[in-house]
Amino acid sequence: MLNETDLSRADLNLLVLFEAVIEEGHVGRAADRLNISPSAVSHGLQRLRRMLNDPLFVRTPRGVVATARAMELSAPVAEILAQVRSVISTAEPFDPARSSRRFTLGAPDGVSAVFLSALLAELEKSAPGIDISICQLLPEQGESAPARAWRNAFTDLEARAMDIAVVPSGDIPARFHSLTLYEEDFVIAMRAGHAFAQEPTLESYIGMRHLVVSLGGDPHGFVDIALEQRGLNRRMALTVPNFMFALAIAGESDMLVAVPRRFATLYAPRFGLVTVDAPLPLPRFRLSAVAPRAAMLDAGLSWLFGMLLSACEVQGPAGS
CATH class of the missing domain: 3.40.190.10 (Periplasmic binding protein-like II)
Structure with missing residues (x-):
């Protein structure tokens, strides 16, 4: 959106202001949301118009209407701000009682259904602002070796598409941190x-x-x-x-x-x-929580590992 020379005069607050105006559709409501004056919003919009070379918003009797260019920018700006907020939230000392982070966990549904109820109950008590996203994992078809069967999960972890994967394998590549949650048959x-x-x-x-x-x-x-x-x-x-x-x-x-x-x-x-x-011996599986080793410098992620382990211990051994 901005080239290298433009970044020296860019103000992140202008993107926050842009987000508020496009979501509210009204300068006054955006000002209330940001706890600033309508005049400050108008001045900020003027700076944005010069920087982006577009009117961005057209006044109407009911508020403002975004231009085509503003609508085109809305998704990239929202993504930029989400990333910035994520960076800032992880840079602050992690306090689960006050955190509003969202963590993404990947697991087969037969695994996530085991730990999720206990995990949510504990979050409600000790970390009420934290949200969880669950994505389903299943192995690659035709692959029997765990490192290859779950390679998509490992790829997603390294791409930060999810924070922790829970996979039925103890054979975890060395570049990942892993914790055994329980064993299953x-x-x-x-x-x-x-x-x-x-x-x-x-x-x-x-x-x-x-x-x-x-x-x-x-x-x-x-x-x-x-x-x-x-x-x-x-x-x-x-x-x-x-x-x-x-x-x-x-x-x-x-x-x-x-x-x-x-x-x-x-x-x-x-x-x-x-x-x-089963009427014949079947393999037992070790359920491992996995994350990139570098990601474990994140105190929030380390805390979540402990929460997962506690949730599995609450459920107790199979058949109990």
Whole structure:
């Protein structure tokens, strides 16, 4: 928006003023919002008009209307100010009781659903101004090595698209800080009264129709790898993109679905489901909270790691 020579005469407060006027659509209301006089707003707008070589706002009986150029600048200015506010908030001593930061966490839904309730309850008590965004993570299709299966999560962390990723892996690249939250295995969920609950054998299992959680629709997962090692396979009748949806479908069908044990303990009863142990050994997963090592200099991020660990401890071990 400004070239290098312009930056020497730029005033960040003018961008704040621009934001207020374009959002309020009125000089007087913008002045009230910024706690300055309408005259100061008008003088600031004059400086902006000279700097940007555009009228920016046209007066009307009801206020002001943004020009096409002003509308074009509104999104970049909002982004610039958001970044500046983020830098300033992280530069100040972090006080969770007073902070108004937003943190973005990435996790598979079968993981975020385990820690989120306890995390929100603790935030309400000790950090009421902090907001959380959750984005769903699922592994790359066809990748079995954890470092490659979760590479998109690692890329997003380094790009600061999210603050912390929680991934089911203990194999974390050395450039990241990681903390083990808990260990998890999978159980088989089905509707109450299902025949498999009475006879949970491997032979019965492979004869059933199965529901598989897969973001991209790939029906082949770690359960199938375990079956193939025994020369067996199963019918994957349906794939759905997340575990909560899988529970809803399983509650209204005869399909079986493998789900994380802690997740099942919390949510399976809500959908009228029962669970049994898998009829063959399945891998256990270490749930690791991960962030770039350089990012851990942020006191707020370090605090959030502790909050995540506490939230998982509140839930207790699977089955408790």
